Amino acid sequence: MSDLHYTLKQFDWVASVAGDYELVVVAGDVLDIASVVEPHAQIAAVLECLARIATQTTVIACSGNHDLNARNKHDERSAPWLATASRSHVLVDGARLDTTRVMVTVCPWWDGPRTRADVDRQLAEDAALVSDRRWIWVCHTPPDRSPTSWTGTQHYGDAQLLAWIDQHRPAMILCGHVHQAPFAPDGSWIDRSGSTLVFNSGRQIGAVPSHIEIDSDAGLARWSSLTGIEERYFVEV
Secondary structure (H helix, E strand, O other): OOOOOOOHHHHHHHHHHHHHOOEEEEEOOOOOOOOOOOHHHHHHHHHHHHHHHHOOOEEEEEOOHHHOOEEOOOOOEEOHHHHHHHHHOOEOOOOEEEOOOEEEEEOOOOOOHHHHHHHHHHHHHHHOOOOOOEEEEEOOOOEOOOHHHEOOOOEOOEHHHHHHHHHHOOOEEEEOOOOOOOOOOOOOOEEEEOOEEEEEOOOOOOOOOOEEEEEOOOOEEEEEEOOEEEEEEOOOO
């Protein structure tokens, strides 16, 4: 899931079900820059929520555009606070999850060309390590010109991500950012860019976030939202 935007009751729901899964991914925008709650208070609460979820299973969380609270070494906006979650064994920006079957690369939000170059190097380094394992990327933005980046009136994805997909051909990308995509006419929660599966769960109100469950061995993805449940079988290449 993604774009929880400081909806604490949704974090509570994630914590309540996390133990049923091998991996829980929150693909950015855990904070809400429009909230009346001060950023430092949001950060403290979200870090506690992520730590609680991490007691149940493996957790990955990447940064999104709402999560940026400082500037990095390149003088570009970043989310250094998220690194604190690693103390609770949450895998965050720049991290890599390695198993015998899967490698997951966790990408930060790139707010400028130098951070984007860092992500380029990160992907190149991981590409040299992945071998024949399933390679999954976690990043906040979907690729451009995809139903997963469609707002209902325009695409709001990242063109650079399309180039990286073409270069590296990961098995899956787990993203968010475009809240409307799964709900909009001509939008979708699932797409394929070349051989790469792209998933964007979207955002909804209420106590339960819209979310996608993926059984990669069975080749089944299930999107759950207030509109109902959709299932899609896929075959990875």
